[in-house]
Amino acid sequence: MAEKKIDKSRRSFLFGAVKRYKKEALNAPAATTADAVSVMKEANGLYLYEEWEDARLKYTECLKSDKNDADVRYRLGVCLYKVGKYRQAKLEFERTLRIDRGYQDAFLYLGLTIVRLGKPEKAVALWKQYFNPLAITVQRELNLQIGLLESDVNDPPDVIAEAVEAAILGAGDSVG
Numbered sequence: 001m002a003e004k005k006i007d008k009s010r011r012s013f014l015f016g017a018v019k020r021y022k023k024e025a026l027n028a029p030a031a032t033t034a035d036a037v038s039v040m041k042e043a044n045g046l047y048l049y050e051e052w053e054d055a056r057l058k059y060t061e062c063l064k065s066d067k068n069d070a071d072v073r074y075r076l077g078v079c080l081y082k083v084g085k086y087r088q089a090k091l092e093f094e095r096t097l098r099i100d101r102g103y104q105d106a107f108l109y110l111g112l113t114i115v116r117l118g119k120p121e122k123a124v125a126l127w128k129q130y131f132n133p134l135a136i137t138v139q140r141e142l143n144l145q146i147g148l149l150e151s152d153v154n155d156p157p158d159v160i161a162e163a164v165e166a167a168i169l170g171a172g173d174s175v176g
Helices: 009-014 016-021 033-048 052-062 070-082 086-099 104-116 120-129 136-150 157-174
Strands: none
Touching: 033 052, 033 070, 052 070, 070 086, 070 104, 086 104, 104 120, 104 136, 104 157, 120 136, 120 157, 136 157
């Protein structure tokens, strides 16, 4: 994840002439994702051990160095979802998809978050965009829920969310 990212201070070096032309300070602080590597490793460890609140705080700290990291935004969204902060989680999943429209698990969790917010009918469009051939149980559960929602079978949102969450748990590592 963060280890593979390019140090953004190189960008300042490459655009030094532009800065001189615009009379901007050449020695202005440059953001770098390398500074956040240790924080990100710590956050990822907390995430793996399902210490959601601590991981949430660490991912929030990671965003200070790179606000456009889809992985961090997604994981922050999952942490917020797990601690019951659904409105904030929804924003993070939406931001993830703005950064990377192909981030499949963000579609899954955004739909799940919308169900938790009491609007399961709006999750259908999102879940139709989700595709993960490695998570067959999740795909089956989503297809079932989509079918029920489209045929006006109105299970309570909590029942729908719990069924999808159980499928995600059953899928294990194939869902981020």
